[in-house]
Amino acid sequence: NAGVTQTPKFRVLKTGQSMTLLCAQDMNHEYMYWYRQDPGMGLRLIHYSVGEGTTAKGEVPDGYNVSRLKKQNFLLGLESAAPSQTSVYFCASTRAGQGYEQYFGPGTRLTVT
């Protein structure tokens, strides 16, 4: 039981490049989330999903897109990376109705130069 896994662990991008971050969970959770963590700003919700095929915007969605084609996977895309997107990205998941108890992945450290 791996829990929540994230790929890759580290990535360096040049401004304007694109990439996709992959999150996978093996707990059969309905809800999945993408956060970014920046010093002094806590965890901010980018996008979330309440089920396969559904996504919604969080607090800071600009510059990101997401897809949830399979229940166990949640993808975060950066179409044209900017230095402001340098951050640590966390994926989380939880059961329906248990939004307070989220299980987090180990994070992806992204640097945009």
Added chain:
Amino acid sequence: QQQVKQSPQSLIVQKGGISIINCAYENTAFDYFPWYQQFPGKGPALLIAIRPDVSEKKEGRFTISFNKSAKQFSLHIMDSQPGDSATYFCAASGGTGFQKLVFGTGTRLLVSP
């Protein structure tokens, strides 16, 4: 915008001392108040949580105190240990619609030996 305000930003406590972290919220519709613990290089993990109909919850050395009228809650770590050194986030969930978490900005705790 829903907010949870957390203080202090950082905290140094001697081994065996009491660590206290405070949070305040605005939205009275929040119905669950979890605390997350994050070690360097790891994702946050749920530590303890409380509902607003309870004034205190204790799990081992960790206690949440909740003041509904003041819209404040706090985490107390009794007999603090060097292994407790981590970043702590308060959060709130509930309100209208889907259960998302709103996080505080985090407190970096260092317990000195």
